[in-house]
Amino acid sequence: MYDNINDTYDTAIMILNTQNETVAEKYILEELSNGHACAKLHAYLSKIYLRTDRLEPALEEALKAVKLEPDYAYGLARAAYAYIFLEDVKNAVKYAKKALKLCGDNYIIMRILISLFNSCGMDKERDMLLERLENISVSSPDFYYTKACVYYYIGDYENAIDYMLLAENNGYCELYGLNLQLADLYFVMQDYKEALKRAQAAVKIYSGDYEAYYLLAKIYVALNMNGNVLKVLKKCVDLGHKDNVIYGGMALAAYNMKRYHKALEYVNQALMFKKDDAANSFMKCQILTDMEKHEAALEACKKAIEANSSVSEFYTKCSYLYTNLQDYNKALKYANIAIAVNPDDSYAYYLKGFVLSRFGQYTPAIEAFQRVIKMDPTDPENFEDICECYALVENYKKLLEYANTGLMLNKDNPVLIYYKAQALTMLGEPKKAVSLFKKLLQIDSSNPSNYVAAAYCYSQLGMWHECLEFSNQAIMLDRKNAEAFYLKGCAFQNLDRPAEAKKMFEKADILTTV
Numbered sequence: 001m002y003d004n005i006n007d008t009y010d011t012a013i014m015i016l017n018t019q020n021e022t023v024a025e026k027y028i029l030e031e032l033s034n035g036h037a038c039a040k041l042h043a044y045l046s047k048i049y050l051r052t053d054r055l056e057p058a059l060e061e062a063l064k065a066v067k068l069e070p071d072y073a074y075g076l077a078r079a080a081y082a083y084i085f086l087e088d089v090k091n092a093v094k095y096a097k098k099a100l101k102l103c104g105d106n107y108i109i110m111r112i113l114i115s116l117f118n119s120c121g122m123d124k125e126r127d128m129l130l131e132r133l134e135n136i137s138v139s140s141p142d143f144y145y146t147k148a149c150v151y152y153y154i155g156d157y158e159n160a161i162d163y164m165l166l167a168e169n170n171g172y173c174e175l176y177g178l179n180l181q182l183a184d185l186y187f188v189m190q191d192y193k194e195a196l197k198r199a200q201a202a203v204k205i206y207s208g209d210y211e212a213y214y215l216l217a218k219i220y221v222a223l224n225m226n227g228n229v230l231k232v233l234k235k236c237v238d239l240g241h242k243d244n245v246i247y248g249g250m251a252l253a254a255y256n257m258k259r260y261h262k263a264l265e266y267v268n269q270a271l272m273f274k275k276d277d278a279a280n281s282f283m284k285c286q287i288l289t290d291m292e293k294h295e296a297a298l299e300a301c302k303k304a305i306e307a308n309s310s311v312s313e314f315y316t317k318c319s320y321l322y323t324n325l326q327d328y329n330k331a332l333k334y335a336n337i338a339i340a341v342n343p344d345d346s347y348a349y350y351l352k353g354f355v356l357s358r359f360g361q362y363t364p365a366i367e368a369f370q371r372v373i374k375m376d377p378t379d380p381e382n383f384e385d386i387c388e389c390y391a392l393v394e395n396y397k398k399l400l401e402y403a404n405t406g407l408m409l410n411k412d413n414p415v416l417i418y419y420k421a422q423a424l425t426m427l428g429e430p431k432k433a434v435s436l437f438k439k440l441l442q443i444d445s446s447n448p449s450n451y452v453a454a455a456y457c458y459s460q461l462g463m464w465h466e467c468l469e470f471s472n473q474a475i476m477l478d479r480k481n482a483e484a485f486y487l488k489g490c491a492f493q494n495l496d497r498p499a500e501a502k503k504m505f506e507k508a509d510i511l512t513t514v
Contacts, residue, residue: 039069058082073102077112141172176205210241229253244274278308312342346375380410387419399423414444430460448477467491482511
């Protein structure tokens, strides 16, 4: 049976726990250069290298430990752990099984092996060790920390937090690792304020670990603190950790702050590290879209598709961009591809319906919009476009039905109020329509179409003074509104003002032919 590793090499452990990896590494290397080589030192150096994301040196040191002591269970476990990070599963399993035979009741080694077996899908070995660990009766901060880590590995986060706090309350010495683990656990549990407190405590203890800053960045993202996201990701860069993930995170933070030029700069840096990066190519597309550079956005979106052709959102974005460029054939093509990739993509059906309606193909457009409503019947805006189609095909009963259904979700939706009023007017109920137009104008008094529709409604009631009033309001908002001039002409004619009526009709004719 091996002693707990935290009791075997006190000086190295003390340095790591009270200072940081850099100082501990320097100390161990000095000891090794002075001829004090032993398996424990090499194994502990492997741990330091793994924690600082130096995988090859971590494996090298672990193998040195095993070479010095072939039956050293902790060295074998560290070798297995390094192999799994290097994605060499075969050797990871080989060394893990050797460590398993030798580990006895060393719970530190058990913790490493449980994590490894869990990641390899070796449930039988994992569960055997879990049972053995549960039967160990120890009251020490190291043991509590070990159990916390094990619960974390198997997804029991509440127990993991409880045992981590037990470790802390009983004097666990490695406060950096404890705070970082707690920060991660609270983050998973979506307790972002507590996660932030723990992550900041970890960074205060040791400021040289990019992983702590990366976790801080994720917490700040969850808290929508984009300025802080940028700050801590820049710290990762300062620590030498530059890759597509870090720069992509910086791009997203800058994008959320609407700093589009800076976001574009960061995302281009991310793509320098990995050209076939679907996520960052799509981020570039999003940035360029908001900058209204639609052709460049399309190019970036197609790069995202080249990198990953299985994401329907990429195709819907292409469709959307083609609608902005008024290339409706291609917009329809990409909407159909998105539906083929993901038949449950409601936005793809919306775009398909939108394009078909622009082609005047209202029946298939209505079918597409019905699919959208079926997928999400709770969004009143999903009823607006189908109402437009029913209005264009003059199916006023269906128009009234869908407008009413949408208004049950939001009684103040101006588009649906407009279409309901229009339907009531055309179905011979202009009095009901008038009250709706009054409500509509209280909600949206800046749209000339609302005044035109009200004026038409009053014309159906023979209320010519009101028709004149509302057509004048429409003209004040839009001097080129032919329908408003026509209705004003109708009002003058019925108010026995023929000369003025003639001028209005002539103006309407001119605007209609322009």
